[in-house]
Amino acid sequence: MEKASISRRKFLKNLGLAGAGVLMASSPWLSAFAESDKTSRYKVKIGIIGPGSRGQFLMSFLTKNPKADIVALCDIYQPSIDEALKLAPKARVYRDYRALLDDPNVDAVVITTPLDRHYEMAMAALDAGKDLFCEKTLCYTLAQCYEVYQKHISTGRILFVGQQRLFDPRYITVMKMIHDGTFGSINAIRAYWYRNNNWRREAPPELDELRNWRLYKQHSKGLMTELACHQLQTGTWALRQIPNKVMGHGAITYWKDGRTVYDNISCIYVFDSGVKMTYDSVISNKFYGLEEKILGSKGTVEPEKGKYYFEETEPAAAFVRLINDIEHDIFDAVPFAGTSWEPESANENKGEYILGKSPKEDGTSLMLEAFVEAVISQKQPERVTEEAYYSSALSLLGHQALEEERVVTFPDEYKLNYLNHVHNPILK
Amino acid sequence: MKDIVITKRRIKVELYIFLACVAAMELLNVYAIVVEDGKWSELFMSLGYVCVAAAVVYVTLAVVRLAVGLVWHRFAKGRNKKKAS
Numbered sequence A: 001m002e003k004a005s006i007s008r009r010k011f012l013k014n015l016g017l018a019g020a021g022v023l024m025a026s027s028p029w030l031s032a033f034a035e036s037d038k039t040s041r042y043k044v045k046i047g048i049i050g051p052g053s054r055g056q057f058l059m060s061f062l063t064k065n066p067k068a069d070i071v072a073l074c075d076i077y078q079p080s081i082d083e084a085l086k087l088a089p090k091a092r093v094y095r096d097y098r099a100l101l102d103d104p105n106v107d108a109v110v111i112t113t114p115l116d117r118h119y120e121m122a123m124a125a126l127d128a129g130k131d132l133f134c135e136k137t138l139c140y141t142l143a144q145c146y147e148v149y150q151k152h153i154s155t156g157r158i159l160f161v162g163q164q165r166l167f168d169p170r171y172i173t174v175m176k177m178i179h180d181g182t183f184g185s186i187n188a189i190r191a192y193w194y195r196n197n198n199w200r201r202e203a204p205p206e207l208d209e210l211r212n213w214r215l216y217k218q219h220s221k222g223l224m225t226e227l228a229c230h231q232l233q234t235g236t237w238a239l240r241q242i243p244n245k246v247m248g249h250g251a252i253t254y255w256k257d258g259r260t261v262y263d264n265i266s267c268i269y270v271f272d273s274g275v276k277m278t279y280d281s282v283i284s285n286k287f288y289g290l291e292e293k294i295l296g297s298k299g300t301v302e303p304e305k306g307k308y309y310f311e312e313t314e315p316a317a318a319f320v321r322l323i324n325d326i327e328h329d330i331f332d333a334v335p336f337a338g339t340s341w342e343p344e345s346a347n348e349n350k351g352e353y354i355l356g357k358s359p360k361e362d363g364t365s366l367m368l369e370a371f372v373e374a375v376i377s378q379k380q381p382e383r384v385t386e387e388a389y390y391s392s393a394l395s396l397l398g399h400q401a402l403e404e405e406r407v408v409t410f411p412d413e414y415k416l417n418y419l420n421h422v423h424n425p426i427l428k
Numbered sequence B: 001m002k003d004i005v006i007t008k009r010r011i012k013v014e015l016y017i018f019l020a021c022v023a024a025m026e027l028l029n030v031y032a033i034v035v036e037d038g039k040w041s042e043l044f045m046s047l048g049y050v051c052v053a054a055a056v057v058y059v060t061l062a063v064v065r066l067a068v069g070l071v072w073h074r075f076a077k078g079r080n081k082k083k084a085s
Helices: A008-016 A019-026 A028-033 A051-064 A078-087 A097-102 A116-127 A142-155 A169-179 A203-211 A223-239 A318-331 A364-377 A384-405 B010-037 B048-085
Strands: A045-047 A068-074 A090-094 A109-112 A131-134 A158-160 A188-195 A245-251 A264-270 A274-283 A290-296 A299-302 A309-310
Touching: A008 A109, A019 A028, A019 A169, A019 A318, A028 A051, A028 A364, A028 A384, A045 A051, A045 A364, A051 A068, A051 A109, A051 A364, A068 A078, A068 A097, A090 A097, A097 A116, A109 A116, A116 A131, A116 A142, A131 A364, A142 A158, A158 A364, A158 B048, A169 A223, A169 A299, A188 A223, A223 A264, A223 A274, A223 A290, A223 A384, A245 A384, A309 B048, A318 B010, A318 B048, B010 B048
Parallel strands: A045 A068, A045 A109, A068 A090, A109 A131, A131 A158, A188 A274
Antiparallel strands: A188 A290, A245 A264, A264 A274, A290 A299, A299 A309
């Protein structure tokens, strides 16, 4: 496995050369870049609906892309418009997203609004013939996600959802290794995201709900839709399976400040094979940060850290082992039982970097480049929407399990014909 | 203050002792490769460990030799005194 550091450009270049076919087997959505050499004279005119902090973050990449031009902005919060105009000074400003969608000068829209607004805006955008990039989670309910997916199919418009890990070179590279069996059989995934802040933004009382929409159930499903959505997708990507059951519990244990979404959640997703993916999030301790630990019989992957670890490492030199054996013979106490009672101590091997060095960026930039390429070529990259649909669906089902405190099974009527799932329209 | 003179012979002897330690540790390395099922390339790859182990053995030997020397020196001195009286 080549471990040389791979820059974004080099990574793209590799896709066009030897790496393309190999990596696309694991990450077929990379086909979005297949024609990138032939699209340099095209420019996609993009409208941003909801250019708040996340919207501006995405704009910072789009403004650097010579194939993208931000021509319109829409928001009801003036400070967001003012900030966004600094990034795209020539953009027209709208107060109503429907007016932006009526603008024939806009080819594609990016939706970065509160979650509960995604559905109506996404449906309207696809109906208006615009290609769509919608931030995750796709919609507020599973039924809405399914409708938007069906609308994308029926209109034939491009649909991307903000699952940047799908375009992160670390994840792409290590998923290929996982699918090749490098880490053996994957039997467990432990995903978590820990923070230590109240997740609240400064806002006058009358704007609190607007600014802090993530904290209120009527606008968001909290940690499941804002954080878990990204990480659950890693599990389905690694296992190439969709879990069919989820159970869990959620509570407000620390930030009792009027919010209505949980600040402490724990879920278990169960795959048909019995493999489990756990998800935890607590926002009153950040010691462990975030990670998706993928546990294989031959090794462990920590893609966020950008590292993997093999169970069996190269043994120490024979001379050192002999000295250690002598030392143990002299100093160790004689066990009066077998060694099976000894606890397994955590493996302390330092592992290897997936890309040969510490990660510096996620896949956001490449994801937006892929979206622009797809809009120009009018070719929906394979599986990118299905992966995103299921990450949204799993986070919403997880939230349902937390709310109802029961085991929730994936409803047949919302399954797509994808991986181990078969859609059953009769049950709808 | 009295100068300490290290003779050429002493340096030679110490060098031989150290080389003997290295040789003994390298032999132990061969034994380890056989017993622990190591690779023969470790004969060279583990030279660093061998040298460190040789240095440890050499220093240990030096301490023992020094202690024996001191005891011997004292014993010899006492015998000479007895003879003189």
